[in-house]
Amino acid sequence: MKDCLLVYSGGLDSTTMLYEYKDRIALALSFNYGSKHNEREIEYAQYHCQLLGIKHHVIELSFIRDFFKSSLLKGGDDIPTGEYDEKNMHSTVVPFRNGIMLSVAAGMAENEGLQHIMLANHAGDHTIYPDCRPQFVESMDKAVQAGTWNGVKLLAPYTNITKADIARKGKLLGIDYSMTWSCYKGEQYHCGTCGTCLERIQALKEAGINDTTIYQN
């Protein structure tokens, strides 16, 4: 039964969710909000949706580009390099980004008569991004249920597992992760040195996957 809408970036986590739940996903939504790596991500999101025959829409959130400040956005400061920790990556926070994407997803799900929205947040996100934490996911679920006519529910089945656990799922599903995008810099190739590249490399290594991604450095 196709009853789910996936918030789908085209990265490692949400691509795994797309494959794991492909029989339940009626619609995948990507968001163009002016991040440096938006175009790269969305290309891969389109590729996988086409491959799996899943309907895919891109939602323009131009106000984020126009008004919000973050190193993740075009025109913002440089993306930090080095390990992914709170101090280092705080500048990449886009205020309430997941809240905004989930709200749009909830409206869209109600509009399409779908019962669930899905987000691929995971345990490694929690300390850095407040809108990935379990408390946020739980209360956003309640808000979405209370605020929609048909009581849309939020599913976030990766909330308590790590990125390496997600990659292990992908290995079993036969996902080609070289066809996903992580690097926040959004250049021709993954930089291999920013927090999100290092985290990706580590997760694929832990999952015992032969990483064929091209890294600049």
Added chain:
Amino acid sequence: MKDCLLVYSGGLDSTTMLYEYKDRIALALSFNYGSKHNEREIEYAQYHCQLLGIKHHVIELSFIRDFFKSSLLKGGDDIPTGEYDEKNMHSTVVPFRNGIMLSVAAGMAENEGLQHIMLANHAGDHTIYPDCRPQFVESMDKAVQAGTWNGVKLLAPYTNITKADIARKGKLLGIDYSMTWSCYKGEQYHCGTCGTCLERIQALKEAGINDTTIYQN
């Protein structure tokens, strides 16, 4: 202390909130989402913000116009006429509209270092629009607090009062309600026959206000 961001349509309720809390509102946000009455509302929102010297931004939500179905939107069915009840006005629901507007407001508040977002939902909205109900407001408040770095809070001080109560506040504040917009049809004048016009007329009458709005019928 200017620590609030108001979700501001330019209608009777949120205009009253703008005046009542003018010393705390640093920024008012209007949303252009393709409703038939958007332009009319936003003109009045701009007028009052200019008058009170409050910063005002208009956020474009083009995906609602492009993807959502509602009689409230341009290209949708006709706005129903007659009393404002669930059966009659259900077609005017825009899925999770308040959730979407509040999420954008939360991101914007965090971005600007503001501690509160404000919504002028009231007791008369509850049965028809799920995203005006107290349960929604409470859980959205929790989601916004959990999902923002600085714990943005949602204030909705009109949740348990009626539109007539709001108009009574406006009378004391000296608000000229002929300079606000309610009619969902969005034509040159208020139609005077749709649910939202009838509700407006009734509230102003109950508050003992001489209603100088021009009504078509």
